[in-house]
Amino acid sequence: MAFQVKTSILSNSDGSAELIIGGTKVLVSISGPIEPKIRQELPNQASLDIIIRPYKGLSTTREKLLEDKLRQLLQSIIIRYKYPRQLIQIVVQFLIIDEIEEFTCNELNAAINCCYFALIDADLALYSSFVSVVACINSGNLLLNPPGDILINSDSHHVICYNIENQKANKLLFLESDGEFTEETLFTILAKTVSEAETLHQEQRKIIQAKIENDYIWK
Amino acid sequence: MSEAELQQVKFPPEILDRIAPDISLKRHFAIGVRPNLRNFTEFKPIEIANSSQLQESNNNVISSSIIKSGSTTIINTITLGIIENINPNEEKKKKFTTIYPNVEILRGRSGAPTDEEMILSQNLYETIYKSKIIPSESLKINNLGISINNEEEEEKEKDAKQEILYPDLNSNEWQYINLSNQYNKSYSFILLSSIKVYSKSQSTNSLFDLCYLSIINCLKNLKLPRCYINESNLLSTKISIRSRKSNVRGLINTNNNKLNLNLDLNRTEKIKLNLTDGLISSNYGVVDIIKKEKESESENENENENENEKNNEKNKLIETILLCDLEGEAEETSILSRLTVITNKKGTMNKISLINGDLNSEITFDILKKAIEISQKRSLQQGV
Numbered sequence: 001m002a003f004q005v006k007t008s009i010l011s012n013s014d015g016s017a018e019l020i021i022g023g024t025k026v027l028v029s030i031s032g033p034i035e036p037k038i039r040q041e042l043p044n045q046a047s048l049d050i051i052i053r054p055y056k057g058l059s060t061t062r063e064k065l066l067e068d069k070l071r072q073l074l075q076s077i078i079i080r081y082k083y084p085r086q087l088i089q090i091v092v093q094f095l096i097i098d099e100i101e102e103f104t105c106n107e108l109n110a111a112i113n114c115c116y117f118a119l120i121d122a123d124l125a126l127y128s129s130f131v132s133v134v135a136c137i138n139s140g141n142l143l144l145n146p147p148g149d150i151l152i153n154s155d156s157h158h159v160i161c162y163n164i165e166n167q168k169a170n171k172l173l174f175l176e177s178d179g180e181f182t183e184e185t186l187f188t189i190l191a192k193t194v195s196e197a198e199t200l201h202q203e204q205r206k207i208i209q210a211k212i213e214n215d216y217i218w219k
Numbered sequence: 220m221s222e223a224e225l226q227q228v229k230f231p232p233e234i235l236d237r238i239a240p241d242i243s244l245k246r247h248f249a250i251g252v253r254p255n256l257r258n259f260t261e262f263k264p265i266e267i268a269n270s271s272q273l274q275e276s277n278n279n280v281i282s283s284s285i286i287k288s289g290s291t292t293i294i295n296t297i298t299l300g301i302i303e304n305i306n307p308n309e310e311k312k313k314k315f316t317t318i319y320p321n322v323e324i325l326r327g328r329s330g331a332p333t334d335e336e337m338i339l340s341q342n343l344y345e346t347i348y349k350s351k352i353i354p355s356e357s358l359k360i361n362n363l364g365i366s367i368n369n370e371e372e373e374e375k376e377k378d379a380k381q382e383i384l385y386p387d388l389n390s391n392e393w394q395y396i397n398l399s400n401q402y403n404k405s406y407s408f409i410l411l412s413s414i415k416v417y418s419k420s421q422s423t424n425s426l427f428d429l430c431y432l433s434i435i436n437c438l439k440n441l442k443l444p445r446c447y448i449n450e451s452n453l454l455s456t457k458i459s460i461r462s463r464k465s466n467v468r469g470l471i472n473t474n475n476n477k478l479n480l481n482l483d484l485n486r487t488e489k490i491k492l493n494l495t496d497g498l499i500s501s502n503y504g505v506v507d508i509i510k511k512e513k514e515s516e517s518e519n520e521n522e523n524e525n526e527n528e529k530n531n532e533k534n535k536l537i538e539t540i541l542l543c544d545l546e547g548e549a550e551e552t553s554i555l556s557r558l559t560v561i562t563n564k565k566g567t568m569n570k571i572s573l574i575n576g577d578l579n580s581e582i583t584f585d586i587l588k589k590a591i592e593i594s595q596k597r598s599l600q601q602g603v
Contacts, residue, residue, distance in 0.1 A: 061341040064338055068338045076575065102348045174573065174574055174575065175574075177571040178345070179349055180351070180567050183591050190584070
């Protein structure tokens with residue numbers, strides 16, 4: 001499944017990206033490092049403020065849970081010690097979604113992947129690249145990037161985020177599995193998604209290469 | 220010249236825990252214990268109360284569970300709500316439903332719910348939905364009853380005596396009743412769970428485990444009451460024609476368009492659930508500890524300092540360990556690589572939530588396998 005990415009589309013933020021993956025479209029803006037409010041300030045590292053806005057209406061507890069998952073992931077990837085006493089504000093706005101209210105895996109997957117491009121656009125220091133894949137098991141078959149209607153009837157679904165070092169997906173950063181599955185299925189999915197993550201990373205590199213060539217066009 | 224002497228400040232363990240959790244944790248591991256004095260792979264014992272007192276003393280509580288783990292007490296009460304299925308076709312698509320939990324962590328102050336409470340509630344809501352535990356069909360109200368005022372007895376006594384007829388139980392009388400539109404509507408129960416957490420000492424992950432256990436425990440004992448409509452709502456029933464005789468009746472049935480719950484305990488029905496035995500949620504943290512071993516190697520005193528330093532680094536053996544059931548300030552704030560697994564007796568899993576928050580102490584596939592193995596053992600021994 002290909003990404004469709006546009007970066008630097010918001011002129012007033014430090015970094016932004018818009019991503020279409022499957023039936024989900026998301027826009028991420030990053031402001032940072034900026035001055036935090038006193039209560040957010042951490043003496044030795046940057047604090048993260050993650051705001052998720054749903055595609056319609058106001059944010060609810062559903063978005064709060066998504067924010068929490070995204071924060072846990074991003075705070076281990078951004079080199080926060082580089083920006084002590086600063087705040088990094090990440091706003092995720094969903095534009096189109098393809099799943100019912102009870103599911104969030106397609107959204108989470110899109111948000112993680114879009115944050116990667118936005119973080120690079122914002123020139124924030126990262127420990128490593130990362131890429132996220134969503135997979136579901138539907139009557140015994142493994143399906144990557146499932147559309148919303150298949151997701152409802154699937155046996156289990158998984159959001160998997162890998163750390164990419166030297167173009168290899170060697171470390172599991174984040175895993176969110178729900179439904180009913182066995183240990184064997186889980187490890188089969190993990191094994192199969194590694195190669196998918198690596199191909200996606202090649203795509204990420206191409207997009208970033210094109211972006212950098214475009215950014216430094218005056219050279 | 221006078222020398223200013225810096226005095227060493229000493230802190231008791233519980234204060235060090237608060238101000239420098241990472242140092243406190245390191246010192247505990249250096250002597251081989253956790254701050255809570257449990258073994259690395261030891262879960263905190265859980266006591267589940269075996270009482271139905273809350274249901275008996277409160278009419279609106281239909282199931283309850285009290286769980287205690289250390290000082291933390293969790294009281295979970297389940298109440299019912301009724302909704303009308305406005306779009307039956309839409310409802311059919313959703314084969315499973317969930318519970319609406321509201322987690323409150325009581326800290327002696329009031330105010331809006333904290334992020335932690337919202338996240339816990341939402342996480343429980345989504346987990347139960349995705350585990351496919353509660354089929355939508357099981358919460359549908361079938362055999363809606365109708366309460367009628369028994370005329371014969373009314374003559375004898377001043378107060379009219381109500382009788383509730385159900386289509387499945389009173390099929391003889393049922394054929395004489397004409398049903399109105401009100402009756403043909405389709406209704407469903409919704410389950411509302413109010414979870415109160417007293418004296419929290421566990422980490423958020425452990426609280427999730429306890430709340431999950433309490434909800435599963437409640438669902439196991441859950442019995443749904445029967446529902447009925449008052450006859451005054453049924454304009455075209457046979458009985459309402461008779462009611463012209465009496466003016467009193469209009470005063471008795473005041474709650475128009477409302478469904479009533481029959482609180483008769485003999486009439487309740489156990490909810491049909493898709494529950495697997497032994498469901499239990501376990502959480503883990505992964506942390507690196509430095510073990511100094513092989514001290515006997517550096518016997519030669521003649522070696523220069525550099526070599527000694529190298530040796531020291533070699534002797535520092537870093538071991539990645541798995542901790543079960545995170546608890547306390549130090550563990551909660553300094554262990555960032557975490558894992559939650561829900562397992563059952565069948566050997567399958569219902570949820571894994573893994574985050575490698577600490578890049579140094581990584582959850583590898585081997586550790587994940589080990590955690591799953593421990594959870595499955597725990598499911599067999601302790602799962603409800």
